[in-house]
Amino acid sequence: MPRRRVHLSSLGRRGAVPSTRNLAQDGAIPTEPLGRSSLVDSGVYAQGVRVASPATLADTYRCLHEDESRIAWIGLYRPSATELGSLAREFDLHELAVEDAIVAHQRPKLERYGDTLFVVLRAARYHDAAEEVDFGELHLFIGPDFVITVRHAESPDLAQVRRRMELDPEMLALGTEAVLYAILDAVVDGYAPVLRGLENDIDEIEVQVFDGDPSVSRRIYELSREVTNFQRAVVPLTAVLGGLSDGFEKYRVDEELQRYLRDVTDHVTVAAERIENFRNQLRDILTVNSTLVAQRQNEEMRSLTEASYAQSEEVKKISSWAAILFAPTLVGGIYGMNFEHMPELDWTYGYPLALLLMLSSCIVLYVVFKRRGWL
Numbered sequence: 466m467p468r469r470r471v472h473l474s475s476l477g478r479r480g481a482v483p484s485t486r487n488l489a490q491d492g493a494i495p496t497e498p499l500g501r502s503s504l505v506d507s508g509v510y511a512q513g514v515r516v517a518s519p520a521t522l523a524d525t526y527r528c529l530h531e532d533e534s535r536i537a538w539i540g541l542y543r544p545s546a547t548e549l550g551s552l553a554r555e556f557d558l559h560e561l562a563v564e565d566a567i568v569a570h571q572r573p574k575l576e577r578y579g580d581t582l583f584v585v586l587r588a589a590r591y592h593d594a595a596e597e598v599d600f601g602e603l604h605l606f607i608g609p610d611f612v613i614t615v616r617h618a619e620s621p622d623l624a625q626v627r628r629r630m631e632l633d634p635e636m637l638a639l640g641t642e643a644v645l646y647a648i649l650d651a652v653v654d655g656y657a658p659v660l661r662g663l664e665n666d667i668d669e670i671e672v673q674v675f676d677g678d679p680s681v682s683r684r685i686y687e688l689s690r691e692v693t694n695f696q697r698a699v700v701p702l703t704a705v706l707g708g709l710s711d712g713f714e715k716y717r718v719d720e721e722l723q724r725y726l727r728d729v730t731d732h733v734t735v736a737a738e739r740i741e742n743f744r745n746q747l748r749d750i751l752t753v754n755s756t757l758v759a760q761r762q763n764e765e766m767r768s769l770t771e772a773s774y775a776q777s778e779e780v781k782k783i784s785s786w787a788a789i790l791f792a793p794t795l796v797g798g799i800y801g802m803n804f805e806h807m808p809e810l811d812w813t814y815g816y817p818l819a820l821l822l823m824l825s826s827c828i829v830l831y832v833v834f835k836r837r838g839w840l
Contacts, residue, residue: 503541503542503543503544503545503548504520504521504522504539504540504541504548505540505541505542505616505623505624506518506538506539506540506624506627507519507520507521507522507524507525507537507538507539507540508537508538508627508631509525509528509529509535509536509537509538510535510536510537510538510637511532511534511535511536512534512634512638513633513634513635513636513637513638513639514634514637515631516528516535522539522548522551522552522555525537525539526555529610529611533610535610536610536611536612536640536641537610537611537612538611538612538614538627538644539552539611539612539613539614540614540616540623540627541613541614541615541616542616543616543617544566544615546567549563549566549567549615550563552606552613556581556606556608556611556613557579557581558578558581558583558606558613559578559579559581559583561576561578562576562578562581562583562606565583565585565604566604566606566615569602569604569617570602571585571602571604572585572587572697572701573585573586573587573698573701573702573705574701574704574705575704575705575708575709580608580609581606581607581608582605582606582607582608582645583604583605583606583607584604584605584607584645584705585602585603585604585605586602586603586604586605586648586649586652586702586705587600587601587602587603587652587697587698588600588601588602588603588618588620588621588652588655589601589620589655589656589659589695589698590620590655590658590659591658591659591661591662591663593662593665593666596666596684596687596688596691597691598659598663598691598694598695599618599620600618600694600698601616601617601618601619601620601621602616602617602618603615603616603617603621603623603648603652604617605645605648607641607642607644607645608641609640609641610641611641612641612644612645614648620655621648621651621652621655622651623648623651625651626647626648626651629647630643630644630647636721639721639722642722643722646722646725646726646729649706649726649729650725650728650729653702653729653732653733653736654732656695656699656732656736657736659695660736660739660740663688663691663692663695663743664739664743666688667688667743667746667747667750670684670685670688670747670750671750674750674753674754674757675757677757677761681754682751682754682758685747685750685751685754686751688747689744689747689748689751692740692743692744692747693744695740696737696740696741696744699733699736699737699740700737700740702733703730703733703734703737706726706729706730706733707730709726710723710726710727710730781838781839781840782839782840784839785830785831785834785839785840786840788830788834789827789830789831789834790827792823792826792827792830793823793824793826793827796819796822796823796826797819797823
């Protein structure tokens with residue numbers, strides 16, 4: 466009895482005869498024999514049960530052709546253009562999607578090419594010690610009887626997803642769309658530890674800001690950059706899931722899968738909202754930090770100004786007393802010169818007059834400096 470199928474896009478049955486599309490005619494897809502294989506795991510399933518584990522792509526093709534009710538799940542890690550060219554010819558993959566999978570560095574998106582879906586996802590892992598978010602790019606080709614996953618990084622761990630699906634044959638029997646859900650769910654679930662790590666770092670930064678740590682500005686900038694990159698990985702998933710949801714009614718998607726996909730959408734929405742909240746928090750923290758730094762700088766400038774003012778007052782006092790003492794010194798110096806012909810030397814009142822002159826000059830200078838506030 467044929468297996469029940471459900472569809473998230475306009476997925477049709479691939480014919481038993483391999484596609485005749487010649488993607489290599491423009492030289493975009495190599496056609497030379499396969500070299501070192503990047504095949505991580507290949508499984509052929511019937512009614513949700515694994516019936517074969519081919520060791521090569523060619524074996525997978527042969528096993529899949531034996532029964533039209535079978536589906537193939539092929540996992541690749543950094544495949545060569547030659548391997549993707551082989552898959553493109555076998556499953557009639559569009560050359561633009563294949564080119565994206567080869568080049569990588571794509572934003573999350575959903576594209577429909579005839580009866581095939583091409584999905585780009587970005588998994589994330591958080592390294593707390595370095596406070597960095599490590600992103601892993603994942604490309605998926607979803608057809609009526611095949612799932613091809615192309616990883617360009619260690620994450621996500623699709624082996625766990627495959628084991629979970631193989632332990633639930635009823636779910637896997639729903640078709641390739643169920644595999645797509647499971648992978649989406651695994652990628653989105655992987656965002657939760659990243660969110661917790663970012664939230665913890667933001668809490669630490671708030672403490673640093675009010676403790677006056679001078680290195681906190683750089684940490685705020687670096688964490689803001691990681692949050693922005695994370696947002697670029699998460700937010701586009703809303704459009705991806707929206708595109709899948711739009712096909713629910715048209716393609717009569719199984720209700721159970723609809724519920725699962727809505728749950729994934731809810732998780733993505735929550736993650737996107739939290740990331741936006743993180744960006745706002747970091748922006749506010751940066752503003753507060755700038756204000757606190759400005760306040761500390763103002764306090765330092767005020768302290769320097771007060772110290773400079775106090776120093777200036779001391780200089781004034783020293784200068785005033787130096788001027789007061791200079792006057793009698795000048796008079797005493799003049800009359801202390803060893804000259805014989807000085808009119809005042811033989812004058813009876815010369816000495817008292819010199820003393821009076823010294824005293825009066827000191828008094829006058831003291832009064833002048835006192836009125837000016839120098840003393």
